[in-house]
Amino acid sequence: MTLLLAGCGTTPSAGGSADKSLILATTTSTQDSGLLDxxxxxFTRDSGWQVKTVAVGSGQAIEMGRRGEADVLLVHSPAAEEKFVAEGSAGPRRLVMHNDFVLLGPKADPAEIRGTGSTEAMKKIAAAEAVFVSRGDESGTHTKEQGLWSKAGATPGGSWYQSTGQGMGATLRVASEKAGYxxxxxxTYLTQRDTLALEVLSEGDAGLLNVYHVIEITKKAGDRVRPDGGKAFADWVVAPPAQRLIGEFGRAKFGQPLFTPDAGADESKLGQ
Structure with a gap:
């Protein structure tokens, strides 16, 4: 497990001694893309709350919330989120934003997936036993990948299927080095594209939608939880000023925003 800590010199524990300090457990994609920066x-300027960030896979972030080791989550693994909220220790879960997943691979494209839909692409990769590099870390991205294999009726395994157990940035570098998919x-891909020998080969279908929610944690998860801090961040990130920041992030550098703000939207209509 790789922990990426921001704004904190030591491994944090929820409800630390600082008067207004909260712990945000989130995905490596929000960290690696630069969005949190x-x-x-x-947020700190507007609210006075200092944020200690732990960037891990969504599954690990949810586990932190379950153990009362975080005050608020920003994650992208909807099925796991819904299960967690149903357990009763979480507070409100609100829609924040979305972007999409892309299937990447080397320019040579040995499995010939360029321009195909995600289901057909996964079938071709498995049939060709082309190198595929998985995060393998129970993150939202890993969960999405597993769903794509299942939808394709393919079972990955053997020497061609390799797991890093690391975040998105590290996994991209490994895939590039191995000329894999x-x-x-x-x-995260766009922010690192210039350092990678990988191209977008399959994109744009509904199965590749990537939705993020903010989830507040309550004291039912543990006495150290700061629900006031979690609520402050959750309220702020879905409010219009933060949503405008999200909608503009990446536009100047990449010619397109990297995330689409969705607070208040009908989630059932995303991607349509």
Whole structure:
């Protein structure tokens, strides 16, 4: 497990001694894309809350919330999120934003997936036993990847299927070095594209939608939880000023925003 800590010199424990300090457990994609670097200083300026960030896979972030080791989550694994909220220790879960996943691979494209839909692409990769590099870390991206294999009726395994157990940025570098295929959120890929020998080969179908929610944690998860801090962040990130920041992030550098703000939207209509 790789922990990426921001704004904290030591491994944090929920409800630390700082008067207004909260712990945000989130995905590596929000860290690796640079989005948090854009949002968190503004949140601190607006609210007075300092943020200690732990960037891991969504599954690990949810486990932190379950154990009362975080005050708020920003994650992208909807089925796991819904299960967690149903357990009763979480507070409100609100829609924040979306982007999409892309299937990446080397320019040579040995499995010939270029331009195909995600289901057909996964079938071709498995049939060719082409190198595929998985995060293998129970993250939202890993969960999405597993769903794509299942939808394709393919069971990955053997020497061609390799897991890093690391975040998105590290997994992209491994896939590039091995001239393999991988699944990535578009934002992290775009921020690292110039350092990678990988191209977008399959994109745009409904199965590749990537939706993010913010989830508050309550004291039912543990006495150290700061529900006031979690609520402050959750309220802020779905409010219009933060949503505008999200909608503009990446536009100047990449010619397109890396995330689409969705607070208040009908989630059933996303991607349509």
């Amino acid at each position: 854009e949002l968190l200083p503004v 991988t699944l990535s959120d578009r934002a």
